Amino acid sequence: MQEQQMENVTYDELKIGQSAMVTRTLSERDIELFAVMSGDVNPAHLDADYARDSAFGGVIGHGMWTGALISSVLGTTLPGPGTIYLNQNLDFKKPVHPGETVRVSVTVKEKHDHKHVVIFDCLCRNGLGETVAAGTAVVIAPTSKIRLSRPDLPEVQLHNHDRYRQLVDSCEALAPVRTAVVHPVTAIALQAAHEAALEKLIEPVLVGPEARIRQAALDAGIDIRAYQVIDAEHSHAAAARAVQLAAHGEVAALMKGSLPTDELLGAVLPSAGGLRTERRISHAYVMDVPTYHKLLFITDAAINVAPTLDEKADICRNVIDLWRVIVDPAARPKLAILAATEKVKSNIQATVDAACLCKMAERHQIDHAQLDGPLALDLAISEQAVLDKGLASAVAGDADILLAPDIHSGNMIAKQLTFLGGADAAGIVLGARVPIILTSRADSLRTRMMSCALAVRMADARRTGAVK
Known part of the structure; x- marks a missing residue:
């Protein structure tokens, strides 16, 4: 040139x-x-x-x-x-x-x-x-x-709206959700709950070793006198007690504190705990990507390692419910089922699953969304890629939701968007009788507030019957 x-x-x-x-x-x-x-x-x-x-x-x-x-x-x-x-x-x-x-x-x-x-x-x-x-x-x-x-000018990207702030603000008319914060024994974990309480998103119930919780509050300079503290000997006991509170209706959400995610979910998953539904439990990221024109939902990047076809169907149902609660209850999100290729190939199971999921949606086994797949990532989110390849699709190039074929690809997409694309990623666990807020030490204040806002909206939807 x-x-x-x-x-x-x-x-x-x-x-x-x-x-x-x-x-x-x-x-x-x-x-x-x-x-x-x-x-x-x-x-x-x-x-x-x-x-x-x-x-x-x-x-x-x-x-x-x-x-x-x-x-x-x-x-x-x-x-x-x-x-x-x-x-x-x-x-x-x-x-x-x-x-x-x-x-x-x-x-x-x-x-x-x-x-x-x-x-x-x-x-x-x-x-x-x-x-x-x-x-x-x-x-x-x-x-x-x-x-x-003539000099090459830098490419300028506009991030027009703080979509996270808008979601947090949408919770103003809703009462704070009484939330069991599980094992909050570090300053970071306590601060996340405290900041959400200041935003009037949650009413924290601190579940864990009381002495350690109070020491963490002292270290963080946080006054927790307004919060109920329920003593539990260790993290496993805290998770079990928090699940019990949720099953008895004493709290409407769970929030991960200073314990591994699998330890918390280990208390949620048994049917005896009272929080299981007929749905597979799954995780969804709600991402605010500077280079994308709307919120982007990615699932499952944290719980289901290699989901089967039936499990993927539940993962779809969970995230469709979330999208309709957060974005528009009257609309049908565009759900792209990802694979390495847009062609159905018998030796690539993800493409076969994608074709089956689309047929299930066609026959209303998966409702309230437009599904298409298999779609490579570029075809899911890039209008130009769709034009270049001549693909006819109501979903391709404008996806609201990305369904990953497995935990590895889902996690890598989310992390790439976060660390290379400057995106914010709020996480929530779906499919249980209460929403479960997942935060990490690396999360920004914006991300933590967004995760809590997702739980507030989902808890309200369950209370009003908008979501089963």
Whole structure:
């Protein structure tokens, strides 16, 4: 690929009437980028509901976006590198809406030998030929020839909304969920529960060795006098006692403290514990990925190692319930069943399972979602990959949920998105009679609050009968 070059036009080479132009189509992303750069968050540019009732009838671009295009032409083309911008006079005639194309031209109007000053007429027109902005620019033109490679600009990614904050805020109208925090004997575990209590998400019941819990609170500088403390000799006893509390309806959620996940689940799984349902217990991550346009649910990345077809069906049912509680109870999420290929192959069990799951959904054995698979990861989340491969699918390229074929692939996808993609990942265990909050020492405050918010919403859905 040939390298793009920038070459200026020196003062001596400039002629009266000489012109250059650039054409650009304004996008919503351009508006957002300009707002980030300038700090101009006028709702006329960013709030569609507000702008709809304004004199312009909708969102418009920043006026100085057109001014920036003028600067671009002057600084890169005419006169180009070496130009010093002195003055800009600009009248704005018409607004520019997203999707409109603007042609910006600069034309040499006057040359002044003293200090090599050049005055340019500047004109910006839309696709209908209407003037959107016009004025003059004054520059000092370069006197020496400059040829440079056009620099490669960094790729900018916009993370438009704090989706986690929105979910936490959605719990404001709900009462805090009485939650058994299992074996919270470290400052980090206690802090997670305490912060969730301050957000009015949970009402902690601290279950574990009382002396160690109180010492951890002292170490963390946390006042736990408002929280009930239930003494249990060790972590196994704490898990068993917490499950008992949940089975008797004394708490509506469980929260992992300073004990291994499998130890907590070991107390939940036996039927005698009273928390099992007809469903397989599974784990789901709810991920806020900066490069994806909506929340992304990934399952199962933490509990089921190599799930069978029937177990995958339950994993689907669990995460579909979660998505409908969190996102939209009236909608049908798009669930992509992942494999290494989009082709069904008898020697790749994941592809066979995917085909079977799709047939089960078609026959309403798995309800309330659109399923498609097998799908490779790129086809699940990339519209461009779908176009390139010519795949016809209502799910591909726009998945809400990714069903991993096994724990290894699910865990790796989630960890890659977290550590390489800058995503936040909140985890929750589903399929039991109460939601189970999983947090880790590496979780940020945002992630811990999100995990608790998921449990609050699921506990409320169980209370109201929205989820069985």
